[in-house]
Amino acid sequence: MITRDDIVIRKAILHILDTDRGECILSSALLNPGPEMCDFIRNHIYKIISSDDTKKGEFDSEFSPIKSILQTWDESEDSSFIETSQAIANKLYAAMGEGLNIPAADLLFVTFQVEGEIYLALLKMNYKRNYNHDKMYRGNHTFVGLLKKRSLISETSRVPEAVIINLSDFSMRLLEKKYEVNGERVNYLSENFLICHTSSSTRKKLNILMRVINNISNKYNGADLKTKMDIKSTLQKEYVDSRAFDVEEIGNKLFGEKPEEKAEYDEKIEMYDLQYDNFTVINENTAKKLEKQMLVTDGGIEISIPMETYNKGNFEVQTDTTGKITIVIRDIDNVILK
Template sequence: MIAKDDIVIRKAILHILDTNRGECILSNTLLDPGPDLHDFIRNHIYKIVSSDDTKNCEFNPEASPIYSILETWDESDDASFIETSQAIANKLYIAMGEGLDIPAADLLFVTFQAEGTIYLALLKMNYKESYTHEITASDSEGTNLNSNDSNIPVINTGIVKSRALLPSATSRIPEAVIINLSDYHIKLLEKRYEINGEKAYYLSENFLICHTNIPPKKKLNILTRVINNISNKYDGADLKTKMDTKSALQKEYVDRKSFDVEEIGNKLFGKSPEKKSEFDEKMEQYDLQYDNFTVTNENTVKKLEKQFMVTDSGIEISIPMETYNKLANFEVQTDVTGKSTIIIRNIDNLVLK
C-alpha cells in the first residue's frame, strides 16, 4: 500500500463542472498550491488508495476514449497536461449530465508520484451545501454618533447558503479515479445514479469504459454473509457451532493475512458435503469461488474480531474473539430443547456502560 508520506504532488489543475448551472469552466493554468493545499490533495489521495471500497479496474482499450487520450499525452509538458485535463474534464461533464441526480462538482486533475511510479488522480469534489457569512457595505448620508465623519459606510453582515462548498480535508470523497500511468491500472471509487430510468455506475460504464472487479470490502461482506446464512440454515439453534465457524474464519485471516475463498470453504464446510456444495454454489454466483483477496485497511476486518449476538428478548452480547477462543473462560451450553446458556468465567471486574 502507498504510504501517505510517499505521495509527492507533481502537477494539479482545477476545472468547474457545475451541471446545476450548466457551466463547464475549463481552466488553462496550473494550480500553484502551497503546503496547505498540497496536504489537502495528499490527504484525499491517501484516503482513496488506502480504502477497501475501491474497485480494481482495467480499461477497455478499444472502446475507452479516456484510454485513447492518455496514450497520447505528455505528462511532463505543461501544455499537454492542461490540454489533456480539459479534454477529460469535458468528457466527465458530459457523462455527469446524463443523470439528473449526479452531483455537480469541481474536478481536481492531479498527477503524483509514489515509490517511483507516476499516477493520475481524478478527484471529483462534489459540492456541499452549507451556510457562511456575507458582508456588504453601502454609503450613508447619516451621522455616526461616534465620529465626526458623516460618510462612513454602513456595514451589513448576514448569513447566506452556499451551494458550491468543497469536501473537507478530513472526509473521504465518494467518487474518484486513480490511474497508474505505467500500466493504466485503475483504482475506482464510484456510486450508482439513475440514468434513463435505471441505476448505473456512470464513471466505469459511461466515462472510463472499463472492466471492474468487486472491491475487497464488498467481497468480505459477501463471504461473511454466505457463511452466516449457511451456518444459520444448517446449524439451527446450535450456537456453539455457529460461533466456532466465525472463529475459524477469523483465524484463517490472522494466519494468512488474506482470504482464500476455496481454502476457507474447505476448512469451514469440508466435512459436510451439503454445506460445502451450497457454499461453492453461492460463491460461484459472484465469481468468487477461486478468489484470493486481501484488505488494505485493518478496520475492514474489525467485525471479525468479535462475536456479536442478540437474544430474542433484545439482549445484546459482544465477546472479543480472543476471549471466545480461550475456552477456559467461555462456554456455550445447549440443552435438548435448543435453549442456550452462555457462561463467562474469571471476571475480575465488571463495569456498567
C-alpha cells in the same frame, strides 16, 4: 503498505464542471500548490488508496476513449499535461450531463509518485450546498441574513467519487456512486466515462462472504450457537493471520466435510463471481465486525464476546438434551459495571 508520506505530488490542475449552470470552465495553467495545498491533496489521495471501498478497474481497450488519450500524452511536458487534462475533463462533463442528479463538481487532475511509480488521480470534488451569513446595508442599518452558497469538500471528509490510475499498466482503483441515466441507475464513471470493467470493493466482497456463510449456517445449524461461533472464529483467524480471504480455502475449512453445505456455498459464491477470489483487507476498520460477537438471550441479556477471548477457550457454550443453553466464561479477574 503505502504511507501518506510516500505520496509525492508532481503536477495538478483544476477544472470547473458546473452542470447546474451549464458551464465547463477549463483551466489553461497548472496549479502551483504550496505545502498546505499539497498536504490537502496528499491526504485525499491517501484516503482513497487506503480505503476498502474502492473497486479495481480495467479499461476496455477497444472502446475506452480515456485510455486512448492517456496512451498518447507526455505527463512530463506541461502543455501535454494541460491539454490532456482538458480533454478528459470535457469527457467527464459530457458524461455528467447525461445523468439525473449527478452532482456538479470541480475536477482536480493530479499526478503523483509512489516508490518510482507514477499515478494519475481524478478527484471529483462535488459541490455541497451550505448556508452562510451575509451582511447587508440599508441606510444606517445593518442586516445579517442567511445566504445559500456552494462549497467544495472539506479537509476531513473523503472525496466521494475518484479514480486512481497507474500510468505504467493502466490498472485503476475507483470510488463511484450510481445515478440515474436515461431512466436507469448506473455507475456512470465506470460505464459511461471510463468505459472499464470493475470488480466489487473489498468491503462488499467481505459482506457477501459473511452473508453467504451466515445464511448457510442458519439453514443447516439452526440454533447451534457453538457451531456459529466456531465459524466466526475461523474467519477472524483468517484475517489475523494474513489480512486476506481466500474464498475457496475458506469454503473448504468451513464446509469441506459437509458435502451438501459445501455445494451450496460454492453455488452461492459463484453467483457473485467470487469462487476464485483472494482479496486483501487494507483498512482494519473493514474487518471490525469479525472482532466481536454480540449475543442476546430471550431474557434480554446482551453479551459482547471478543473473538480473541473465544479463541483462547475462555468462553464455552454448552447445550443440554432439552436444548437449554449454558454459557461459561472463565478466568475473569475483574468485572466492571457500565
